[in-house]
């Protein structure tokens with residue numbers, strides 16, 4: 001039995017969720033609550049010592065890193081639905097897109113997301129509790145990110161991240177105006193991993209992502225949202241909640 005530890009269907013958690021649904025694999029989904037910092041709890045750090053989701057457990061063995069999890073599912077569970085092209089060149093192109101998401105695109109979107117959403121959470125906590133929370137975070141860079149979220153990210157950093165988001169959106173739209181999918185002419189992990197970050201940018205960044213400026217990107221997002229597996233996933237997996245449970 002596969003077990004996926006994740007947040008709701010957004011960002012890095014969305015990648016394995018879409019892959020599991022598209023491949024029709026049965027799994028147990030364990031949903032962590034970010035509002036109570038469940039991912040930094042000792043029980044979860046025993047599964048992923050980095051204190052981050054997603055994490056996949058397959059027969060007692062743990063796979064981390066969202067894109068790696070998707071590749072693992074393709075390798076370990078070959079299904080009729082293939083999410084990687086057979087051709088080696090197309091597969092290399094697919095990996096250029098997934099590498100780009102992980103190394104460039106996700107970071108700029110993440111900083112702005114943290115500024116807009118995590119900042120409110122971080123500011124709502126008292127000083128003492130905040131220090132306790134930060135102490136439990138295993139990755140030093142994430143500790144810094146939490147501190148910055150509480151203080152407010154410096155404006156020059158936010159400006160630079162917005163510039164990078166503009167570059168990213170242009171890159172995707174330029175490709176998607178002339179191509180149905182990102183790599184190999186089929187729906188692949190390149191689409192899944194990019195959609196995990198870009199999906200919904202028409203709501204979050206309407207000045208950048210809209211029908212007039214990015215028609216290719218908009219068409220591609222709609223095409224993904226209309227896939228039966230994607231619809232089923234959103235119908236079954238609840239969206240993120242950033243308020244503590246009462």
Ligand SMILES: N[C@@H](CCC(=O)N[C@@H](CS)C(=O)NCC(=O)O)C(=O)O
Nearest residue numbers: 011012013052053054065066067142
């Ligand atoms: N490189 C990792 C990044 C995972 C990651 O950043 N996960 C986020 C959720 S999208 C997380 O757990 N954030 C909580 C934190 O770091 O405090 C991956 O691709 O899986």
